[in-house]
Amino acid sequence: MNNVFVYCEIEGTTVVDVSLELLSKGRKLANTLGVQLECICAGKGLDGIEKQVFPYGVDKVHVFDAEGLFPYTTNPHASLVVNLFKEEQPQICLLGATVIGRDLGPRISSAMHSGLTADCTELEIDSFEMSIGGVKKFYENQLCQIRPAFGGNIVATIVNPEHRPQMATVREGVMKKEIVDPNYKGEVVKHDVAKYVPETEYVVKVLERHVEKAKHNLKGAPIVVAGGYGMGSKENFDMLFELAKELHAEVGASRAAVDAGFVDHDRQIGQTGVTVRPKVYIAFGISGQIQHLAGMQDSGIIISVNSDPEAPINAIADYVINGTVEEVLPKMIKYYKANNK
Numbered sequence: 001m002n003n004v005f006v007y008c009e010i011e012g013t014t015v016v017d018v019s020l021e022l023l024s025k026g027r028k029l030a031n032t033l034g035v036q037l038e039c040i041c042a043g044k045g046l047d048g049i050e051k052q053v054f055p056y057g058v059d060k061v062h063v064f065d066a067e068g069l070f071p072y073t074t075n076p077h078a079s080l081v082v083n084l085f086k087e088e089q090p091q092i093c094l095l096g097a098t099v100i101g102r103d104l105g106p107r108i109s110s111a112m113h114s115g116l117t118a119d120c121t122e123l124e125i126d127s128f129e130m131s132i133g134g135v136k137k138f139y140e141n142q143l144c145q146i147r148p149a150f151g152g153n154i155v156a157t158i159v160n161p162e163h164r165p166q167m168a169t170v171r172e173g174v175m176k177k178e179i180v181d182p183n184y185k186g187e188v189v190k191h192d193v194a195k196y197v198p199e200t201e202y203v204v205k206v207l208e209r210h211v212e213k214a215k216h217n218l219k220g221a222p223i224v225v226a227g228g229y230g231m232g233s234k235e236n237f238d239m240l241f242e243l244a245k246e247l248h249a250e251v252g253a254s255r256a257a258v259d260a261g262f263v264d265h266d267r268q269i270g271q272t273g274v275t276v277r278p279k280v281y282i283a284f285g286i287s288g289q290i291q292h293l294a295g296m297q298d299s300g301i302i303i304s305v306n307s308d309p310e311a312p313i314n315a316i317a318d319y320v321i322n323g324t325v326e327e328v329l330p331k332m333i334k335y336y337k338a339n340n341k
C-alpha cells in the first residue's frame with residue numbers, strides 16, 4: 001500500500017523508453033520513501049512482459065492482458081488504472097509526457113480528485129512546513145514536482161500535500177534509464193480485466209494505425225552538433241550536416257533556429273524539444289537560454305562556438321571557441337575530412 005506506481009506505455013509488446021526511464025526514477029523515489037515500486041502494463045499478448053521491467057527494480061507488475069487494450073484507447077485504460085488505484089492507494093503515480101500520458105493522466109487525476117503536474121524536469125522527495133487555508137502544518141516526504149513555469153522565467157516546485165496519488169508526467173529523455181540489477185525479481189499479478197474494465201468502456205475501435213519511423217537518432221547519438229540562430233541561414237546548416245557526417249554525429253538545433261526555418265522542428269533540443277545526453281555536444285551560435293539548456297546540460301563535454309565571449313552557454317561549456325560559425329565550421333570540416341581519410 002502507498003507505493004510508487006509507474007504506468008508503462010506499451011508499443012506492441014515492448015515497454016517504451018520513457019516508461020523505463022520513469023521506472024529508474026520511480027525506483028529512486030521508492031528507495032527514499034522506503035516503499036515498493038509497482039508498475040502497470042496493459043495491452044495484448046503481454047506474456048513475459050515482466051522481464052522487460054524487472055531489471056529496473058520493479059517489485060510488482062500489474063498485468064492487464066486482453067483484446068481491446070492494444071492499441072491504446074482512453075476509456076479502458078483510464079478505467080483499469082482508476083479501479084486499481086482505488087484498491088492500491090498509491091502515493092505517487094508517474095506517466096510519460098507523451099500523447100498517451102497526456103490523455104490518460106488528467107483522467108486518472110480527475111477521477112481520484114488528485115493533482116497532476118505536467119512536463120516535470122526533476123522529481124524529489126522533501127519535507128517542509130506549509131500553510132494551507134491559514135493552517136500551518138508539517139508535511140513529511142512529499143513529492144516535489146519541479147518544472148519551468150511562467151514561460152521558463154522561473155523554476156517552480158509544485159507539491160500536492162493533501163491528496164493522493166501525487167501525479168506527474170515527464171517527457172522522454174529527461175530522466176536517465178538505469179538498470180538496477182539484470183536479475184532483479186519482483187512479483188507478477190495478472191488481473192482479470194473484466195473486473196476492472198466494464199464492457200461499456202470499449203467505445204472506440206482503432207481500425208488502422210500508422211507508426212512513423214524516427215528520421216534520426218538525436219536522442220541516442222554519442223555526438224551532437226547543434227546550431228542556433230547565430231548559424232544565420234539554412235545554407236550554413238548544410239555545413240553543420242557536413243560536419244556531423246565526418247563526426248558520425250547527429251544535428252540538433254535551438255528553437256530560434258527552428259523558428260527561423262533553418263532546420264526541421266523534430267531536431268529542436270530543449271524544454272519543448274528533445275532532451276539529449278551525448279558524450280560531446282557542440283553548440284554553434286547558440287546563446288544558452290534556460291529552455292535550451294534544459295535539453296542538453298547533462299551532456300558529457302560541452303563545446304561552444306560563439307562570436308560573443310559573454311554568451312550564457314559559455315558559462316556551462318567545457319571549451320569555448322570564440323569566433324563566428326562562418327570562420328570556425330569550414331576549418332573543422334576541413335580538419336576532420338583530412339583526418340578521416
Ligand SMILES: Cc1cc2nc3c(=O)[nH]c(=O)nc-3n(C[C@H](O)[C@H](O)[C@H](O)COP(=O)(O)OP(=O)(O)OC[C@H]3O[C@@H](n4cnc5c(N)ncnc54)[C@H](O)[C@@H]3O)c2cc1C
Pocket residue numbers: 151152227228229230231232253254255256257268269270271272273284285286287288289290291292295305306307308311323324325326
Ligand atoms: C515556453 C518556452 C519554451 C521554449 N523551449 C525552447 C526549447 O525547447 N529549445 C530552445 O532552444 N529554445 C526554447 N525556447 C526559446 C529560448 O528562450 C531562446 O529564445 C532560444 O533558445 C534562443 O535560441 P538561440 O540561442 O539559437 O538564439 P539567440 O538567443 O538569438 O542566440 C544566438 C547566439 O548566436 C551568437 N551568434 C550570432 N551570430 C553568430 C555567428 N555568426 N557566429 C557565432 N555565433 C553567433 C550570438 O552571440 C548568440 O549567442 C523556449 C522559450 C519559451 C518561452
